[in-house]
Amino acid sequence: MTCVKPEGAASRTTGQNRLDYNSLDAMTPRNPGAVPKSARNGQRVKAADVAPDGVYLPNNNVLTPHMRSPDYVQLSTAAAITLGIMAGKMYRCSCTRCLNLLLTYPEGCRANCAYCGLARHREAERDYADRNFIRVDWPAVPVERIVDIVHDQGADTPLHRMCISMITHPRSEDDTFSVLARWTAKINPETVPVSILSNPTTMSRADVEKLKDMGSDIFTVALDAATPELFDRTRGKGVQSPHSWAKYWKILEDARDIFGTKKFGAHIIVGMGESEFEVLRLVQQLVDMGGHSHMFCFFPERGSLMDHLPATPRDQWRRVQLGRYLIDYCDVRVEQMSFDDVGRVVDFALPSGELDAIIDAGIAFRTSGCPGKFREDVSACDRPYGDSPPSNIASYPFQPAASDVRKIRHQLDMERPGEAYEDGDEFELTND
Ligand code: SF4
Numbered sequence: 001m002t003c004v005k006p007e008g009a010a011s012r013t014t015g016q017n018r019l020d021y022n023s024l025d026a027m028t029p030r031n032p033g034a035v036p037k038s039a040r041n042g043q044r045v046k047a048a049d050v051a052p053d054g055v056y057l058p059n060n061n062v063l064t065p066h067m068r069s070p071d072y073v074q075l076s077t078a079a080a081i082t083l084g085i086m087a088g089k090m091y092r093c094s095c096t097r098c099l100n101l102l103l104t105y106p107e108g109c110r111a112n113c114a115y116c117g118l119a120r121h122r123e124a125e126r127d128y129a130d131r132n133f134i135r136v137d138w139p140a141v142p143v144e145r146i147v148d149i150v151h152d153q154g155a156d157t158p159l160h161r162m163c164i165s166m167i168t169h170p171r172s173e174d175d176t177f178s179v180l181a182r183w184t185a186k187i188n189p190e191t192v193p194v195s196i197l198s199n200p201t202t203m204s205r206a207d208v209e210k211l212k213d214m215g216s217d218i219f220t221v222a223l224d225a226a227t228p229e230l231f232d233r234t235r236g237k238g239v240q241s242p243h244s245w246a247k248y249w250k251i252l253e254d255a256r257d258i259f260g261t262k263k264f265g266a267h268i269i270v271g272m273g274e275s276e277f278e279v280l281r282l283v284q285q286l287v288d289m290g291g292h293s294h295m296f297c298f299f300p301e302r303g304s305l306m307d308h309l310p311a312t313p314r315d316q317w318r319r320v321q322l323g324r325y326l327i328d329y330c331d332v333r334v335e336q337m338s339f340d341d342v343g344r345v346v347d348f349a350l351p352s353g354e355l356d357a358i359i360d361a362g363i364a365f366r367t368s369g370c371p372g373k374f375r376e377d378v379s380a381c382d383r384p385y386g387d388s389p390p391s392n393i394a395s396y397p398f399q400p401a402a403s404d405v406r407k408i409r410h411q412l413d414m415e416r417p418g419e420a421y422e423d424g425d426e427f428e429l430t431n432d
Pocket of ligand 1: 110111113116118
C-alpha cells in the first residue's frame with residue numbers, strides 16, 4: 001500500500017477542468033455587476049419597514065421584514081431544525097452540535113467576497129435575509145427566543161458550542177457584544193462554550209480583548225483564501241471588497257496573544273486556486289503559532305461570483321483533509337511531506353500502516369472547526385452539507401461508516417485489495 005499517487009494516473013473524481021485539482025487559472029471569479037440605486041443598502045426593506053413577527057423563513061416572494069441585530073440573528077437550517085424552530089430531517093444526522101448565529105441587517109454584509117452567497121453584489125436580486133449561504137437558507141429569529149430555548153434545555157442541550165458569526169457592517173462589533181451578553185446572561189459558557197467568527201476588517205485589538213473578557217472561549221478568523229494573491233482576488237480589490245490580508249493577519253495575531261494556544265484559529269476554503277502545498281504550508285504556520293485550521297471544500301454557491309466554477313475535485317480535497325489532520329493532530333510537518341511539480345501531495349510522511357489506521361478511523365474526513373465535547377479532534381461544528389451535497393459528501397457531519405471509508409479510499413486512490421468501492425455503496429446501508 002502506498003500513499004503515492006502514480007504519476008499520470010487517471011483521477012476517478014476529476015473536476016470540470018479535467019484535472020484532479022482546481023488550478024489558479026481555472027478559478028477566476030466573475031466581475032460583480034452594477035446594483036441599481038433603489039436596491040442598495042437594503043433600501044427596499046427599509047422603505048417598506050414591515051415589522052417582524054417572530055421567526056422569518058427566507059422567502060423571495062414576500063416583502064422581507066425589517067430585522068436587525070442585536071434583536072434578530074439568522075441561524076443555519078440545521079440549527080433551526082435542532083432547536084425545533086423549523087421542521088425537517090437531515091440525512092444521516094439527528095442534530096447539529098454547534099449553534100451558528102449570524103448577525104443580520106437590511107443592509108447586509110458590505111463586503112463582496114466572490115464565493116459567498118451573502119455578498120453585497122446580490123443586493124440587485126435578493127434582500128439580505130433571503131439570501132442562501134453555504135448552500136442553505138438561514139431563518140431569522142429573535143435572539144431572545146433562541147436563548148430561551150437553549151436555557152430551557154439546560155444540561156440536556158444537544159449543543160456543544162455556540163458561534164457568533166460577524167459580517168462586515170458598521171454595527172458588527174457592538175451587536176456581537178450585545179448578542180454575547182444576552183447569551184451569557186442566561187446560559188453558562190461552561191455548559192455551551194462560545195466561539196467568535198470575526199470580521200477583522202472593522203475590528204481593533206481592544207474588540208478582541210473585550211470578546212475574551214465577556215466570556216468567549218475561541219476566536220477565529222475566516223481567512224478563507226490560502227494565499228495573499230488569492231485573498232485579494234476573491235475578497236479584496238479583485239471584487240471591489242474591503243478586506244486585506246494584512247489586517248486579517250493582524251487580528252489573528254492579536255487573537256493568539258489574547259486567547260492563547262489552541263484557542264484561536266483560521267478558516268480556509270480549499271480549491272479556489274491555491275496548490276495543496278500552499279494550503280498545507282498555511283496549516284503548518286497556524287499550528288506553529290499555536291492555533292488550528294478549520295477547513296472547508298469550495299462549493300460553487302448559487303448566486304455568488306464563483307457559481308460557474310467547479311467544486312473542488314474530491315481527490316484534491318481528500319489529500320488536503322488528510323494532510324491537515326496529520327499536521328494538526330499527528331505531529332507530522334509539511335516539510336516532511338512530498339509534493340509534485342504542481343504542489344499535489346505525493347507522500348504524507350508516515351509509514352503506510354500508521355497512515356492506514358488514520359484513514360480508517362475516518363475522523364480526518366469529518367467537518368472541522370472548534371472542538372466539541374467528544375474529543376479534541378472532533379469538531380462541535382458539524383453543520384451538515386455546508387460544502388457539498390449529501391450525494392457526494394466533502395466534510396462528513398457524522399462518523400464515516402465502513403462504506404464511507406471505502407469511498408474516501410477510492411477518492412484518495414488508496415483502495416485496499418478486495419475492498420473496492422462500488423458507486424452508491426454508502427446509500428445501501430448506513431450501519432456497517
Ligand atoms: S465578509 Fe463574510 S459574510 Fe461578508 S461577503 Fe465576505 S464571506 Fe460573505
